[in-house]
Amino acid sequence: MAENNLDINSTDDELIESFIKGNQSAFNFIVRKYQKKVYWVVRKMVLDHDDADDLTQEVFLKLYRSIGDFRGESKFFTYVYKIAINYSLNHLVKNKKMYKRKSDLEDEFIMSTDKIADEELNSKEKTLLLEEAIRSLPEQQRAVFNLRYYENLTYDEIANIMNKSVGGMKANYFHAIKKLEKFLKSHKKYDLVETS
Amino acid sequence: MNTKYTKEDIIHSLPDYVSDNIEDSELIKEIENVINTDNEVKNEFIEISNTMNFLNSADLEHPGENYFNNLSVKINERIHENLNPGSILDRLSLLWKILIPAFSVLLISFLFLSNRNSDNTEFTKTDETKKQISIADNKDDEKKGLSSD
Incomplete structure (x- = not known):
């Protein structure tokens, strides 16, 4: 395909090939094609918008530098997701203490909302409860849950991204759902959602 | 089953x-x-x-559609910054940021040391003068002694 004919709808292979040949604008199309997906994968891992913003930029910088290493053995988006998940996992491990403190503070807020009786959860409380529920998952389980539930990836694709077995990923997803269930049950307000 | x-x-x-x-x-x-x-x-x-x-x-709070319009710009800027870490002028200005304080410290040290040395010379000169005066006094005393004899 001629360089001028490239756009956001061009295939990944066309964009990669053109970029490797020196067409910088091809990488801009890759960015525009994947920026939302990468942002949300990272955001659902780290939960904080500013961290997600910074990490998304880092993911694309890494992609810019390493795109020549992509051998096409797997789909390009799994390659992109792999970078995004690895950066998010590293970030979570590095900032474990900070997240624990933040989580304690937000837990206090959720406890205080538990006291409000007979009121349906408003969307802000639901958002906070969801954040805390996701935060309660161990990092690896969080990654599997996000990739399966939000990104709708197959277990084969998740196993490829996580470098783990398919069976292990399926069990991980089930245990993540059970852990979320346990967390939500421990918050009184969640019962109101169930019955409403 | x-x-x-x-x-x-x-x-x-x-x-x-x-x-x-x-x-x-x-x-x-x-x-x-x-x-x-x-x-x-x-x-x-x-x-x-x-x-x-x-x-x-x-759902988590959405950052808004405008955010994504600016995100690609920020990504390109981050890539540009990392691949071209400053022009020659930028690098020169960085050099100046290091050189000027270093030069100032050296200059102050030099002035301080040279000032101290000149003070020492002053002391030495004064001592020398005192010595010469006392020698002259001694000589006068000796002369006076001889004449009285």
Whole structure:
């Protein structure tokens, strides 16, 4: 395909090939094609918008530098997701203490909302409860849950991204759902959602 | 129960069954069969359904569409910054940032040391003068002594 004919709808292979040949604008199309997906994968891992913003930029910088290493053995988006998940996992491990403190503070807020009786959860409380529920998952389980539930990836694709077995990923997803269930049950307000 | 799937397989497939993510029609049939016959699996199904209902109804705060319009610009800037870490002028200005304070420190040290040295010379000169005066005094005394003799 001629360089001028490239756009956001061009295939990944066309964009990669053109970029490797020196067409910088091809990488801009890759960015525009994947920026939302990468942002949300990272955001659902780290939960904080500013961290997600910074990490998304880092993911694309890494992609810019390493795109020549992509051998096409797997789909390009799994390659992109792999970078995004690895950066998010590293970030979570590095900032474990900070997240624990933040989580304690937000837990206090959720406890205080538990006291409000007979009121349906408003969307802000639901958002906070969801954040805390996701935060309660161990990092690896969080990654599997996000990739399966939000990104709708197959277990084969998740196993490829996580470098783990398919069976292990399926069990991980089930245990993540059970852990979320346990967390939500421990918050009184969640019962109101169930019955409403 | 069909021997192809264990009870554990069925239970582990419940989240995908609830979110309609199973393509294997045989597995779907088997899950439905077990839900209707096994109370433990039925309870598990109800609890997982409740959890998934909550997950479907809640979402994280969205940053807004404008954010994504600016994101690609920020990404390109980050790439540019990392691949071209400053022009020659930028690098020169960085050099000056180091050189000027270093030069100032050297200059102050030099002035301080040279000042101290000149003070020492002054002392030495004064001592020398005092010595010369005392020698001259001694000579005068000697002369006076001789003349009195």
